[in-house]
Amino acid sequence: MKKNAFERRRVLGLMAAPLAISLAAMLSGCAGGPSPARDREALLLRAKEFWKSVQDNDPVTSWKYEELSKKPGWTLQAYLKREGIVYDAVEVQDVLSLEGDKALVNVKVTFSVPLLRMNSQQVVLKDEWVRIDGVWYHADRKSLL
Incomplete structure (x- = not known):
């Protein structure tokens, strides 16, 4: 037993x-x-990297962070033609909201639009981001400002 x-x-x-x-x-x-x-953390890191490339006037790098880079029909060449705003200063502040695969990030921007003779304008953007396949991308938007 x-x-x-x-x-x-x-x-x-x-x-x-x-x-x-x-x-x-x-x-x-x-x-x-x-x-x-x-x-x-991942979102803030991507947002800071994206906005640094925008401020540095490096659209080839910023293209990699754009949702548009994942959409058929958009090319880097078409993206490069959208410029016209000069970003004098950029500060990614915080995540305003994050729900599922969509988020808003507060970004304080000082910008100029030379064509319109607008200089040193300041605004806090509610910058939209989307997650695609686990990676955050700057959301396609009609107008940033």
Whole structure:
């Protein structure tokens, strides 16, 4: 009788070890998965990189952050023709809202439009972003300002 009890404990012990390892792996996978804080961090990083390239007048780099770069029918050449605003200063402030794959980021911008002789205009934009395949992109917009 003691032999059967010993065998049962041994079998249960052998079964429990892989279950414990699987459970630990699942829990650690959850800890490394998406979270609101990580989403915000990733979004702010992308927004800062995008706006730095815009301020540096580097549209080839900023194109990589644009939702338009993922849309059929849009090309880098067409994107380059949309310019006309000079960004004198840009400060990505914070994430205003983040719901699913859409977000708004507050961005303080000082800009000029030389063609219209508008200089040093200042505005805080509610800048739209969308997540595509897990990556944040600057949302397609009709007019930024």
